[in-house]
Amino acid sequence: MRAGTELDMLPPAGAFTPGSLDGDLLLLAGGSGITPMLSIVKSALAHGTGRLTLVYANRDPASVIFDAELRALAVRHPDRLCVAHWLDGAQGPPTAEGLAPLLSAHAGRDAFVCGPEPFVAVACRSLEAVGLPADRIHIERWDSTVDVSGEPVATAEVDLDGQVRRLPWPAQTRLLDLLIAAGLNPPYSCRQGTCGACACRVVSGEVELVHNEVLEDEDFAEGYTLACQALPRSETVVVTYS
Ligand code: FES
Structure with a gap:
C-alpha cells in the first residue's frame, strides 16, 4: 500500500459494550480476554462517571498483559478503578467459589466476561x-474449538509443570492445541505467532512453524x-518448558 491510497472502512462493530459509561461495572477477564475489557475501562474512565472493578485471571505475574497500563490507570483513578488479580500459579485455576468473594459486593452491577471458555463458564457460575x-x-466468546482428531504422524514428549507427557500428534495439529486438548495448561497469549508467550524448547526432533514474527536465528x-x-516434522519431538 502506498501513501495516499484511499481505503473504504467499516465503522467499529460489536455488542460487547456497556449501555452507559456512567454505570458501575464488574469486569471479568481471563488471559487475552483483557483486550475488550481494557477498551471498556479506558472509555469509561475517559468519558463516563461509573466505578469499575476488574477481576483479571492469569497464569502468573509474567503473563499479565497490559499490567503496566492497568497499574497506571488505577493510580490515576483510585476512586473509580479497582483491579483484582487472580494468579493460577499462586491460587490455582479460578473456581466459582473462589471468585465469589471478589464479586459479591458488586452484584448490583452489569457484568462483562471475556476469556477462554473454561474461565467464562466458571465466572458465569x-x-x-x-x-x-x-x-x-454480558459474555464475549471466541471459538476455541480445535480439531485434534487427525491421524497421528508423530509423538510429542512434553516436559511441562514438572510432568512429562507423551502424546500422539496429528500432522496438521499445532503443538499448543495438542497440549490444551490433552488437558495441560501451557502458557500462550496471541496464538498467532506474534507474541512469544508460548515459547518452549525442542530438545530433540524437528518441528516446522506455520508463522513466526518473534524468534530469530539465534x-x-x-x-x-x-x-x-x-x-511435527519428525517421528518424535521432545519439548521442554523448563
Ligand atoms: S501464543 Fe503468541 S506466539 Fe504463540
Whole structure:
C-alpha cells in the first residue's frame, strides 16, 4: 500500500459494550480476554462517571498483559478503578467459589466476561451464585474449538509443570492445541505467532512453524520454538518448558 491510497472502512462493530459509561461495572477477564475489557475501562474512565472493578485471571505475574497500563490507570483513578488479580500459579485455576468473594459486593452491577471458555463458564457460575441475573451478564466468546482428531504422524514428549507427557500428534495439529486438548495448561497469549508467550524448547526432533514474527536465528539455534505454530516434522519431538 502506498501513501495516499484511499481505503473504504467499516465503522467499529460489536455488542460487547456497556449501555452507559456512567454505570458501575464488574469486569471479568481471563488471559487475552483483557483486550475488550481494557477498551471498556479506558472509555469509561475517559468519558463516563461509573466505578469499575476488574477481576483479571492469569497464569502468573509474567503473563499479565497490559499490567503496566492497568497499574497506571488505577493510580490515576483510585476512586473509580479497582483491579483484582487472580494468579493460577499462586491460587490455582479460578473456581466459582473462589471468585465469589471478589464479586459479591458488586452484584448490583452489569457484568462483562471475556476469556477462554473454561474461565467464562466458571465466572458465569460465580456471578449467578452471588445473585446477578442472567440478563446483566454480558459474555464475549471466541471459538476455541480445535480439531485434534487427525491421524497421528508423530509423538510429542512434553516436559511441562514438572510432568512429562507423551502424546500422539496429528500432522496438521499445532503443538499448543495438542497440549490444551490433552488437558495441560501451557502458557500462550496471541496464538498467532506474534507474541512469544508460548515459547518452549525442542530438545530433540524437528518441528516446522506455520508463522513466526518473534524468534530469530539465534533463538532457533538454542532450540526455541512457538508451540502455537509448531507442526511435527519428525517421528518424535521432545519439548521442554523448563
Ligand atoms: S501464543 Fe503468541 S506466539 Fe504463540
